[in-house]
Amino acid sequence: MKRKRHSLFAILWLGAWLLVTYGSNAAETGVVPPDRELFLQGRFIFERNCATCHGKWGDGKGDMSAGMLPRPRSFVSGLFKYHSTPAGFLPTNEDLMRTIREGIPSTAMPSFTILSEKEIHAVAEYIKTFSSKWRKKENYAPPLQLPPLPAWFERRQALQTHATTGHDLFQQLCAACHGLKGDGQGPSAAQLKDQWEQRCPPSDLRQSALRSGRQFTDIYRVLMTGISATPMPSFADSLSDKQRWDLIAYIAELRREFHPD
Ligand code: HEC
Ligand code: HEC
Numbered sequence: 001m002k003r004k005r006h007s008l009f010a011i012l013w014l015g016a017w018l019l020v021t022y023g024s025n026a027a028e029t030g031v032v033p034p035d036r037e038l039f040l041q042g043r044f045i046f047e048r049n050c051a052t053c054h055g056k057w058g059d060g061k062g063d064m065s066a067g068m069l070p071r072p073r074s075f076v077s078g079l080f081k082y083h084s085t086p087a088g089f090l091p092t093n094e095d096l097m098r099t100i101r102e103g104i105p106s107t108a109m110p111s112f113t114i115l116s117e118k119e120i121h122a123v124a125e126y127i128k129t130f131s132s133k134w135r136k137k138e139n140y141a142p143p144l145q146l147p148p149l150p151a152w153f154e155r156r157q158a159l160q161t162h163a164t165t166g167h168d169l170f171q172q173l174c175a176a177c178h179g180l181k182g183d184g185q186g187p188s189a190a191q192l193k194d195q196w197e198q199r200c201p202p203s204d205l206r207q208s209a210l211r212s213g214r215q216f217t218d219i220y221r222v223l224m225t226g227i228s229a230t231p232m233p234s235f236a237d238s239l240s241d242k243q244r245w246d247l248i249a250y251i252a253e254l255r256r257e258f259h260p261d
Contacts, residue, residue, distance in 0.1 A: 031135055034125040042126025045119050050127075053108065058130035068108050071198055078133030079195065079229045082212055084143035087226045087234040090133060092143050096124040098213075105209040144224050149216055150245055159249050166250030169243055177202040177231065182254040195229040202232070205251050206258035219248050 034042065047056065053072040055061040060074030073080070082099055083091035091099075097120050103111030112120065128134040152158035171180060177192065179185040182205035194200040203210060205219075212218045212227070223244045226234030235244065 031137060031140075034122075034129075038122050038125055039129070041119065042122035042124075045115065045123040046126050049112065049115070050123065054127075058127060064108075069198060070107055070194070070200070071196065072108070074196075075127045075130035078131030078139070081227045081229055083225055083228065084146075084221055085141045085225065086144060086236065087228060089141040090139045093121070093124060094143075096127070097121060100124060104211045106207075106211060144221070146217060146221055146224070147241065153216065153249070153252070159252060162246045162249035163253040165243075166246035166248070166253075169239075169247050170250050173235070173239075174247070178205055182206050182251060192231045194231070200230050206254050208255060208259070216248050216252065219251060220244055223247070 033039075046054075046058075051062055052064045053060075053062040053068070054075065055065070055072075058075035060072045060076075062072060065072045078090065080091045080095070082104075083089065083095045085092060085095075097117075099109070100112050100115070100120050100123060103109050115123070133139045152162065170178075170182070174182075175186055176188050177186045179189070179202075184202045184204040186202060189202050192200045192202065208214055210218065212222045222232070223235045223239065225236070226232050239247075
């Protein structure tokens with residue numbers, strides 16, 4: 001009896017919630033709410049796999065969160081670091097799903113390869129319910145179209161030439177934070193904070209498992225989008241396509257010196 005009343009309450013709560021959050025403005029925003037089955041599946045997965053860190057209410061204050069750096073994301077503000085959309089916009093579904101599937105290297109965020117794609121989709125939809133940002137169409141943007149890795153990356157000599165130009169750019173634009181050798185030890189590194197007032201050290205760019213991904217094209221994406229809520233700026237407007245690749249060539253050289261084949 002108690003259990004029945006409990007589930008009746010859950011259904012009423014869900015109905016009321018969907019009505020309040022989406023019902024009134026779905027027609028204007030064009031943002032489609034998850035269906036009931038997906039929502040319940042997402043909540044089930046979230047409470048079992050994510051709430052210990054991200055908190056039952058998605059506020060980043062789960063039991064295990066104390067002392068973690070970076071802290072588990074609060075989903076309430078709707079701020080995400082890793083996205084293929086321009087700076088200031090919400091991540092795409094695929095961005096969220098990639099984070100959940102692959103985790104974030106060198107942080108506590110684990111990879112969830114044990115979940116099926118449908119389960120990952122469900123939990124990605126569920127975390128959107130914590131912030132009203134997801135209900136406003138103006139926060140959505142299509143992902144940036146990124147160019148493929150230039151063919152010269154495969155040619156040692158050409159790579160070195162591009163890396164020389166990249167070195168100068170890196171010294172001017174990146175070294176204050178990332179250090180001239182890309183080890184994350186630049187002069188301003190120690191003072192950097194994120195939007196949540198937590199220490200936010202610049203990445204050691206010599207490692208190949210970066211938080212944003214393992215490919216050189218992932219670095220290109222970060223240079224276009226920046227990393228929201230952190231001091232890592234977007235260089236979409238201030239650099240040309242060629243300059244971005246030159247910088248990446250320099251980072252490729254730093255990595256080779258760090259991990260010689
Ligand atoms: C052991 C702790 C832990 C667990 C469990 C965990 N996370 Fe995280 N998660 C983190 C931390 C720490 C971060 C912040 C990483 C950063 O700032 O780079 C994070 C970040 C995220 C982000 C934000 C990425 C961005 O672009 O800002 C998403 C989305 C996310 N987690 C989803 C999930 C989901 C969904 C689950 C469960 C299936 C989950 N996490 C389970 C610790 C955890
Ligand atoms: C004002 C300081 C600052 C400047 C300038 C800066 N960065 Fe960053 N960068 C950061 C911080 C801080 C992070 C880590 C953000 C996080 O994941 O929490 C970062 C992260 C990155 C990442 C992602 C690493 C990862 O693990 O995913 C790349 C790539 C990167 N920076 C490249 C560059 C390049 C190239 C330049 C120069 C064109 C540059 N940055 C300039 C502060 C800076």
